Amino acid sequence: MSTPLTRNLNLNGENRTVTVPDEGEQLLYVLRNALGQHGPKFGCGVSQCGACTVLLDGQIRRSCVTPLRTVAEGANVETLDGLGTPEHPHPIQQAFIDEQAAQCAYCINGIVMGALGWLRQRRAAGNTTVPTQEEIAAFLSGEAEGSTLNYICRCGAHVRIMRAIRKAAEVAL
Amino acid sequence: MRTAELTRRGFLAGAGTLAVSFAFAPTANAAPGRGIQIDDTTLAWLLLDRHGISIHSGKVELGTGVQTALTQIVLEELRLTNAEVRYAQGDTRLTPDQGTTAGSKTIQNGGPQLRRAAATAFHALLGLAAQHFGVPATQLVARDGSFSAPGNGRPITYTQLLARSDIVLAADPDAPLAAAGDYRLVGQSVDRVDLPEKVTARFTYLQDVRLAGMLHGRVIRPNGRNARFVSITPESLTKAQAIPGFVDVVQQGNFVGVVAMTEWAAIQAAAPATGIVVVWEDGQPLVAQDTFDQALRDPAHHYRTVTEVSVGDVDAALSSAAVTTQASYQTPFHMHAAMGPSCSIADVRATPDRKTGVQVTVWSGSQGVYALRNTLAALLGLTPAAVHVIYEEAAGCYGHNGADDVAADAALLSRAAGKPVRVQWSRQNEHGWEPLGPAMAHDLRGGVTDGGIVAWEHNLYTPTHGSRPNGSPGTVLAGLLTGALPASLPTSAGNSGGRNAPVTYAFPNNRLVARLVRSFETVGTTNQPEAPLRYRFPRTTALRSLGGFSNTFANESFVDELAVAGGVDPLELRLRSLDDPRALAVMEALRDVWTTRPTVEGVGAGLAFARYETEFTYVAVYAEVSVAAATGVVRVRRVVVAHDCGLVINPDGLRNQIEGCVIQGISRTLKEEVQLDARGVTSVVWSSYPVLRFSEVPTIETILIDRPEEPAWGAGEPAINPMPAAIANAVYAATGARIRTLPMTPARVLAALAELTP
Numbered sequence: 001m002s003t004p005l006t007r008n009l010n011l012n013g014e015n016r017t018v019t020v021p022d023e024g025e026q027l028l029y030v031l032r033n034a035l036g037q038h039g040p041k042f043g044c045g046v047s048q049c050g051a052c053t054v055l056l057d058g059q060i061r062r063s064c065v066t067p068l069r070t071v072a073e074g075a076n077v078e079t080l081d082g083l084g085t086p087e088h089p090h091p092i093q094q095a096f097i098d099e100q101a102a103q104c105a106y107c108i109n110g111i112v113m114g115a116l117g118w119l120r121q122r123r124a125a126g127n128t129t130v131p132t133q134e135e136i137a138a139f140l141s142g143e144a145e146g147s148t149l150n151y152i153c154r155c156g157a158h159v160r161i162m163r164a165i166r167k168a169a170e171v172a173l
Numbered sequence: 174m175r176t177a178e179l180t181r182r183g184f185l186a187g188a189g190t191l192a193v194s195f196a197f198a199p200t201a202n203a204a205p206g207r208g209i210q211i212d213d214t215t216l217a218w219l220l221l222d223r224h225g226i227s228i229h230s231g232k233v234e235l236g237t238g239v240q241t242a243l244t245q246i247v248l249e250e251l252r253l254t255n256a257e258v259r260y261a262q263g264d265t266r267l268t269p270d271q272g273t274t275a276g277s278k279t280i281q282n283g284g285p286q287l288r289r290a291a292a293t294a295f296h297a298l299l300g301l302a303a304q305h306f307g308v309p310a311t312q313l314v315a316r317d318g319s320f321s322a323p324g325n326g327r328p329i330t331y332t333q334l335l336a337r338s339d340i341v342l343a344a345d346p347d348a349p350l351a352a353a354g355d356y357r358l359v360g361q362s363v364d365r366v367d368l369p370e371k372v373t374a375r376f377t378y379l380q381d382v383r384l385a386g387m388l389h390g391r392v393i394r395p396n397g398r399n400a401r402f403v404s405i406t407p408e409s410l411t412k413a414q415a416i417p418g419f420v421d422v423v424q425q426g427n428f429v430g431v432v433a434m435t436e437w438a439a440i441q442a443a444a445p446a447t448g449i450v451v452v453w454e455d456g457q458p459l460v461a462q463d464t465f466d467q468a469l470r471d472p473a474h475h476y477r478t479v480t481e482v483s484v485g486d487v488d489a490a491l492s493s494a495a496v497t498t499q500a501s502y503q504t505p506f507h508m509h510a511a512m513g514p515s516c517s518i519a520d521v522r523a524t525p526d527r528k529t530g531v532q533v534t535v536w537s538g539s540q541g542v543y544a545l546r547n548t549l550a551a552l553l554g555l556t557p558a559a560v561h562v563i564y565e566e567a568a569g570c571y572g573h574n575g576a577d578d579v580a581a582d583a584a585l586l587s588r589a590a591g592k593p594v595r596v597q598w599s600r601q602n603e604h605g606w607e608p609l610g611p612a613m614a615h616d617l618r619g620g621v622t623d624g625g626i627v628a629w630e631h632n633l634y635t636p637t638h639g640s641r642p643n644g645s646p647g648t649v650l651a652g653l654l655t656g657a658l659p660a661s662l663p664t665s666a667g668n669s670g671g672r673n674a675p676v677t678y679a680f681p682n683n684r685l686v687a688r689l690v691r692s693f694e695t696v697g698t699t700n701q702p703e704a705p706l707r708y709r710f711p712r713t714t715a716l717r718s719l720g721g722f723s724n725t726f727a728n729e730s731f732v733d734e735l736a737v738a739g740g741v742d743p744l745e746l747r748l749r750s751l752d753d754p755r756a757l758a759v760m761e762a763l764r765d766v767w768t769t770r771p772t773v774e775g776v777g778a779g780l781a782f783a784r785y786e787t788e789f790t791y792v793a794v795y796a797e798v799s800v801a802a803a804t805g806v807v808r809v810r811r812v813v814v815a816h817d818c819g820l821v822i823n824p825d826g827l828r829n830q831i832e833g834c835v836i837q838g839i840s841r842t843l844k845e846e847v848q849l850d851a852r853g854v855t856s857v858v859w860s861s862y863p864v865l866r867f868s869e870v871p872t873i874e875t876i877l878i879d880r881p882e883e884p885a886w887g888a889g890e891p892a893i894n895p896m897p898a899a900i901a902n903a904v905y906a907a908t909g910a911r912i913r914t915l916p917m918t919p920a921r922v923l924a925a926l927a928e929l930t931p
Contacts, residue, residue: 002416002417004417020437021417021418021435021438022416022417022437022438022441025437026437029435029436029437029440032381032436033383033435033436033437037374038374038375038376038377038378038381039374041378041380041512041513042380042513042514042597043512043513043514043600044514044600044858044859045599045600046600046858048600048858048859048860049512049600049859051512051513079374080372080373080374081373081374081375083373084373085373085375086369086370086373086375089369089372089373093372093373096368096372097364097368097369097372100364100365100368100825100826100829102365102368102371102372103236103237103238103569103829103830103833104235104236104237104512104566104567104568104569105236105367105368105371105372105376106236106378106511106512106513106567106568106569107512108371108372109374112372134868136867137866137867137868137870138868140866140867140868141866141867141868141869143866143868150859150866151867152512152859152864153512153867154510154511154512154568154569154571154837154864155236155512155569155833155837156832156833156834156835156836156837156840157829157832157833158832158836158865158867158870159832159836159870159872159873160829160832161867162867162870
């Protein structure tokens with residue numbers, strides 16, 4: 001039996017209310033279907049690829065394995081949709097444009113959101129250095145300290161993606 | 174991007190349009206001058222009007238950047254450096270049938286035609302300007318969208334010239350083209366036009382398209398390729414019906430799907446733990462994965478043997494060669510494994526629209542919307558004109574993946590539900606059921622005399638690499654599952670399983686024999702499927718470079734083996750065996766890095782060369798690896814690619830494609846292998862089908878040999894071909910162990926190291 005649930009969320013700075021018939025519905029589908037977000041992507045549904053990544057109260061989360069019932073009332077949800085616009089991109093988005101760091105770009109949502117969350121967390125922990133390529137690679141491969149989440153790019157834009165994250169860290173952090 | 178604002182007939186409605194028809198393939202009915210058929214479906218269009226410039230193209234953007242490169246080509250000929258160009262693509266009611274967007278052929282074939290169309294438009298404008306100023310065209314200067322006649326009044330813009338007339342032209346094959354020396358945009362690393370929207374989530378991918386009143390569908394696949402539907406358990410149906418938003422379960426033969434009001438309800442209804450449970454009966458088992466090497470070579474699985482190359486007397490040359498050697502190679506089934514699982518929306522109506530006659534509208538990421546249209550029409554028992562397929566960009570595809578299959582799934586579910594239905598495959602659907610790149614096997618023999626290759630024989634064994642939709646319902650899964658038979662198997666290896674099997678080297682005695690492996694039971698020894706359909710091997714199709722990946726692995730590994738056997742440097746042996754200056758140039762471009770390769774313990778470097786389709790782009794690759802003797806882990810540390818695809822349109826876009834080939838090539842060489850049991854694919858998530866991680870990516874250097882006076886050839890696939898052999902040759906250099914079977918997993922490398930005599 002499914003239990004309905006209503007949640008108030010702060011989505012990209014706006015208060016939004018959603019009601020779902022089943023509290024087990026994953027945040028990914030709530031964001032994409034009820035809240036009209038294009039950023040979070042369905043990639044695997046089992047937290048193995050990263051396409052669905054969002055920031056939940058500042059934490060990197062795989063929205064495909066985050067049931068709405070586990071999302072706190074009033075939680076802050078950040079998606080790629082809320083960062084910047086084509087006319088005024090966020091610095092990390094600008095870095096991806098500058099480095100032409102994509103091919104099909106389906107993976108870019110998750111990589112940008114994950115990297116943003118990671119860079120912010122580093123800074124919050126007092127680390128103000130620009131991460132090295134090895135650190136960036138380790139983060140994206142789920143091999144960094146405290147992070148086991150792997151990000152997949154199937155087109156092979158890896159080198160550019162790592163350059164873009166480094167550039168974003170240089171200019172914005 | 175749905176750019177349906179123009180229709181073929183519609184664009185002449187307002188004054189001030191310059192329309193140039195052009196064909197991507199030569200066509201007889203494109204007579205120059207007025208009076209051509211404006212709705213001729215064999216032609217594409219370049220339009221200039223007061224709203225700007227539009228291209229109506231049957232070739233589609235698949236995430237590789239061709240939209241940007243084609244835009245550069247158009248603007249160059251129009252003497253513009255910056256203008257927005259709208260790109261209407263892949264729409265069976267709006268754009269022409271230009272076949273499949275595949276094979277690295279969009280820039281190669283589409284680019285020159287588009288260039289001539291733009292040049293035709295420019296010279297028409299030039300003529301109008303000459304009339305306007307009353308001076309010869311040669312006295313006019315074109316700059317940034319206007320013409321001026323020095324000392325002869327104010328400039329006049331293209332738009333002002335067009336405001337006075339409508340002009341319809343056929344692309345003039347003899348229209349003078351901008352000289353290579355004058356290029357301002359072509360040859361420049363222009364930024365991708367689509368990335369700002371994509372990195373800010375403003376872009377609407379196919380997966381983001383939502384229609385009013387749309388339902389959500391999910392498919393439930395059989396538990397085996399040859400399994401048969403028995404029943405849906407009544408208790409599971411009751412459970413599914415209690416899911417809020419559940420609409421229906423649809424079963425037709427072995428095709429089963431669910432439809433619901435919401436995506437979450439559809440997911441719940443399709444999962445056995447929360448919804449429908451189907452009982453299946455096992456069918457004929459597939460050939461066992463651990464026997465593929467023998468099975469591919471087993472005549473019982475061959476339906477045809479084709480001699481594709483026969484030069485000189487190979488047997489005599491082998492028996493008289495100073496040194497001979499032989500080797501066998503194997504590659505596994507690979508998957509496209511798109512980041513975004515296949516998706517489609519279908520809107521199947523009970524009756525055709527009275528005005529348009531369209532009864533079915535389908536939004537799809539297909540590489541060939543017309544072939545899909547004809548296939549869906551046959552599946553649904555309608556005429557092709559009743560089906561409208563609209564391309565929407567999905568995740569990168571790398572060939573024929575599940576994009577067409579899911580459209581047919583959506584069509585069957587929409588027809589049953591009477592509403593538009595969006596079907597999103599799960600990851601398990603995608604990994605488990607997408608058509609695969611086939612496993613292949615190769616046996617080679619060769620002889621060396623006086624440091625030159627005098628004999629060469631390649632026997633290859635391949636299932637089909639071509640099962641794209643062709644108008645027959647059996648070319649999509651929904652058709653197969655509802656009882657249609659697949660298309661007949663090909664009668665030659667050709668530029669498919671045989672792609673890049675013929676070498677570019679000028680060997681005096683050379684034989685290539687292809688044995689074609691039957692994927693399913695056929696009628697006797699023919700290539701025709703036998704009913705009921707029973708697979709021996711999984712369904713296979715076009716995956717990036719088709720047979721070129723495996724054939725080049727075998728060929729270029731074996732060149733290395735002959736170099737070792739003959740005591741010749743691998744670079745020198747290749748240079749001696751090539752007589753084409755452009756082939757020699759890409760090899761020579763690697764000389765420095767080759768001669769300064771590291772000589773550290775456990776590190777090695779390898780070379781490989783291939784000319785794409787033995788006819789187009791030249792690629793030479795240097796790969797440097799380290800091999801950990803204790804673990805068997807191969808790491809590719811550095812890759813240098815020398816690449817000649819003729820005229821370079823966009824160097825950065827080209828580098829992006831080459832880097833993609835390198836990384837996907839390493840991934841397929843070191844890690845990827847579809848896992849199968851007697852029923853079907855068992856590697857249905859990323860953890861069981863691992864691909865290269867960010868931490869495993871090497872430094873990549875690209876040496877682009879630009880040839881502005883030569884045609885521009887495709888670059889989406891050529892550089893993947895030499896990757897596996899360059900790595901294998903590097904592993905040999907590092908360890909003395911020759912890995913002849915992919916992927917080069919740690920276990921396989923350790924086994925090879927253990928076999929080395931100390």
